[in-house]
Amino acid sequence: MDTHLAQATLTNLDSSASADPIEQRVNALLAKMSVEEKVGQMRIVHAQLGVSLDEAGELVLSEHFKQQVKHGIAGIKNPGEHLPPEQAARINNLLQKYLVENSRHGIPGMFVTESYNGVDAAGTTDFSRPINLAASWNPDLVERVWDQVGREARSRGMHMCHSPEADLIRDPRFGRMSEAFGEDTHLVTEMVVAAVKGVQGNGQGLASTHIGAVTKHFAGYGQVEGGRNFASVQISERDLVDQILPPFKAAVQRAHTLGIMASHGDLNGIACHGNHHLLTEILREQWGFDGYTVSDANDIGRLFYFMAVAENEDEAALLGLRAGMNVDLYNEDCYVRLPQLAEKFPDIIPLIDQAAGNVLRAKFRLGLFDNPYVDEKAAPEINRSPASLALALESDLDSLILLKNENGVLPLSPEKTSTVALVGPLLKAQTLAQFQAAAGPSVTFRAEKGFSLTNGEINYPDLLTPEQCAEGLERAVQTASQADATVLFVGGDEFTSKEAFFDFAIGDRASIDLLGSQVELFHRLKALGKPVIVVLKHRRTLAINELAAEADAIIDAWDPGEQGDTAIAMTLFGQSVPSGKLPCTVPRTIGQLPFHYSQKKINYKKGYMFMENGPLYPFGFGLSYTRFHYENLQLSRDQIENGASLTASIKLTNTGSLAGKEVVQLYIQDPIGSVVRPLKELKAFRKIELQPGETKTVTFEITPEMLACTGADMVRKVENGDFVVQVGSSSEDVLEAGFRVV
Structure with missing residues (x-):
């Protein structure tokens, strides 16, 4: 770290306070702060407002950003996300120095990231998604992965992540399915506890080597009606207590999550960001949570302009505050009003004190008042270390699910299959090289993606037509005709299953069938009379009836990390024995919804006309090369x-x-x-x-x-x-x- 940063001091804090317990330090600091300064600790803004490094490596801040943080700030979202680790550490040190030196009480900020494939930033290890980790059924592995996520994030100068998700995902129409840990209450609970403990360094690393978790989305977000983001949520009180809340309760009481994010949606008509019963009575009074609550993006404002449970921004701010929302994420039109509202409604001042105190407590626990900076030179050594890349490979290997292995076609033998075709729309640029490295020189590979699924437009993608795919499909078939066996990569990608942002993107789907020309490609390959091994890559559960019936083997890979294709190759050629199990039931059709295995037993009394009853693959299913x-x-x-x-x-x-x-x-x-x-x-x-x-x-x-x-x-x-x-x-x-x- 730069010497001038190491020597920077926190101004106007009692030097004797550092020896006091955290609660005394929080109370002493609150007593010195103005209402405006307290409200500053109740807002998070995005680095996109104007935080950058110039060519000389010095901090550049926009005037708008400076105005937003002039009374202090709870945190900044994603500073340095596009920079390599050492530069990210530098910009975050400089940004922290600015916040500390321009705060009347020297209060540092929390820098916040996301963690769906590891740290959501450049130059970090690309781990597999949470649904893959759930497929490993290995909490110890999950804790080790998230431990590394915490270390990499902290080395960059980050302090919190808006992860993990404790939602149950039982509707594959929902585009965010792969961000969570599956359909089952107990499995999700164990995965979430492992993730929170890992990223927080089991509590011991919070003040130095790790970051805090913000467990989300509290509560019921995965149960949006129709699988559509922002739709309403209807859950019986009994199912809420028995099924939906336990992962959150465990995150609070077993893993001691530092933060909780409220759900975008409502819960039986009550907007979650304005739900006092949920955010105060259950979370704090019943469970004893003493961390901070944070809104999902802009959702306190949405109490007014989307949920329509408040008549204006003032009412939205008051509703969120009184319900138990501590931090307003991104919005510049709600909690910024609280100082003026406190003059009109003095009864909210204790709530402001409580909210600001919860944030300050988290900052003390993170050690930010005593050591707000990071060692810039250490960041490149921690991010993408050999041990981290090996862990990424281990997690990808442990999560692969063998769904079918007809006549023991797997593992492949180089003696019988010396030439292998790699084809299909889910083939990636690095797949060929990773297969060659894993299998060695005794196997010849021929690679041909053939076609894409969409036009690649991230917000509103268009599905490519059969005519647009025809030429590529022929190339894929021709490539396969020259091989002894074909590995077919099909499923879905980041364009066909994703978060449907509020007003400028879609990501949910009404069907779970394979898109486009994928089934036609499969049938054309089968007609060659050679083994077809399907590798299923996807971010939502897919109905694969024809593939299940006719493929020689199926590996369910979900959405693995950067070592995924190496793990797949190692498994196909017998260097690793698959051990993953399904974290979600696989249906035959979306018409079976709901189809999670733990439905009420009376739901199984009758099946549907003209189709086989039951799932295509049951929850917890997964084969092995051994018995x-x-x-x-x-x-x-x-x-x-x-x-x-x-x-x-x-x-x-x-x-x-x-x-x-x-x-x-x-x-x-x-x-x-x-x-x-x-x-x-x-x-x-x-x-x-x-x-x-x-x-x-x-x-x-x-x-x-x-x-x-x-x-x-x-x-x-x-x-x-x-x-x-x-x-x-x-x-x-x-x-x-x-x-x-x-």
Whole structure:
């Protein structure tokens, strides 16, 4: 770090305060601040307002930006995002120095990023998306990935990330599906806890090496009607408590997330950004959250001009503040009004103090008052280190799901398949090189993308017509005709599944069928009479009925990171044994919606006319190159008193010829309750590695919380009666045993 920055001091802060507990420091600082300065700590602005480096490497700020931060600021979104790590660290040090030296009390700012593929900035490790990490069913791996995300972000001078998502995603029409960890409450909970602990350095790294998490979107965002961003959300109070809230509660109480972001939408008619019950009664009074809440982009203003639950910006600001919203993200027309509103409504001054105090507390926890700067020279060593790239490869390998392997066509043998065609619209520029490096010189590859899916317009993409794809399709078929086997890359990309921003972009889809000419290409390749191995890359669940029926093998890769194609090649050629499991049920058609495996059991009474019932692939499904045998499911007791625990154990044997990993999954059925219960619910899982012929006994503790539900009286408790324990390799392939609670 530059010497002049290292020697910069924080002005006007009591030197004795540094020895005081955080709460004393927060209160002492608040007592010195004006209302305008407190409100400054309740706003985040974007670096696009005018933060840059000139050719000499000096900070350049627009006059507009200076005006926005003249009374101090909670934070800045994405400063230095397009710069390499060392330059990003420099601009953030300089920006921090400006904020500190131009604040009457020397208050630093929090610099905020996003983390969907690692740190959302140039020169960082490109990890796979959260849905891929969920497919690994490996919380330890997830924590290690997010630990590296936290380290890379902090080295650049960042302090918070608006991630991870704790939403349940059960509607694949929703364009943001891959940003979250799947459809199941327990799986999402464990992934979110691992992610928050990782990025925050398990709490120990917050003040130096890691960043804080802002868990989002609180709550129910994934349940938007029709799968359309910004649409309404209707969730019963019982399902909210039992299914939607647990991942957020765990993020608060188990992982100690530093921040919570409210949901864009409403919740049963109440706008989440104006929901006192949600943001104050549940989050703070029931769960004990003492971090800060932040709006999603512009959403306090949208209480007025979109949600129409406030008549003007003043009412929107008051509604958000009184509900429990601490920080206004981006908007320049709502919380900026609070100083004037405080003169008219003095009762809001304690709420302003509380909100500003929550932000200041986070800054103290992040160590910003004691050490607001980072070592610029260290950033290049931390970002994209060899260990980080190896971790990216490990996470991609661990998340690949083998959906089909007809007649053991995989792994491919160079002796039988010396020439392999790589074709299809999801083929990337680096795919050929990564396959060549992974497979070695004994295999010859021929690559031909053929065609794209859309015209590549990011906001409103157009689907290419069959006529526009015809020439490329012929090239792909011709390339495949010269090979022993074909690896077909199909699915969807960043243009066909993405966030539908407020007023200038779409990203949701009414269909989950394969787009464009992809199915035609598949049939043309099958007609060549050679093995076709499908690699499915996508950001939303896709119905792949024809591929499932006719492909020789299918690898579900979701949307892997920069090491993804290397991981796929290694898996196809047997250098790695696939161990991923589906984090979402795969339907046959969008008409089956809802189709998550844990629906109420009465939903399974009837199927649909003229189609096979059930999912195409069940939740938790995933094959391996080796074989696993489950036997001898035993419960420690067949009857327990209400409030007691028991254990379930099962013997797992690798009966194949290769070492491999298996995800052992435990589900609970509650056959009779005071309310209609789900068919089954995942309650525990463990990823086990076994050598050929090796047997391990896997034991789970079944606790009262795993048996509890919100009953007819809206009290969450364990109801007496029979329970069924299911343990197996997926939600459908299980052994069963029963016990009774008395």
